[in-house]
Amino acid sequence: MPSVHGCLTPDVVHPARLAYKAGAMDTEVEAERSALARSILVTAPRDFVTSESRARLLQLLVTGVTLYPADSSGSVVESGIRFRKEGTLGELHETLS
Secondary structure (H helix, E strand, O other): OOEEOOEEOOOOOOHHHHHHHHHHHHHHHHHHHHHHHHHHHOOOOOOEEEEEEOOEEEEEEEEEEEEEEOOOOEEEEEEEEEEOOOOOEEEEEEEEO
């Protein structure tokens, strides 16, 4: 720590630098959560996923996978672009958990 007149003073960090560091940490944590979720589900972006909900099929081209931890459990969420009924890639985005 730098000293001023023999007294110890804390390092002063500019608010913009602090915001940049916080953003970088958030990005790093999200990347780690995504890697863990992909290893659990064994899926990755550009994979195709099919799920059934209310007696109808939902097909996605996966664009992201992440993990949302809780105290004693957690949720893994896949997000992606939904396929249309005729099988072509649509414009709607969906999430599966």
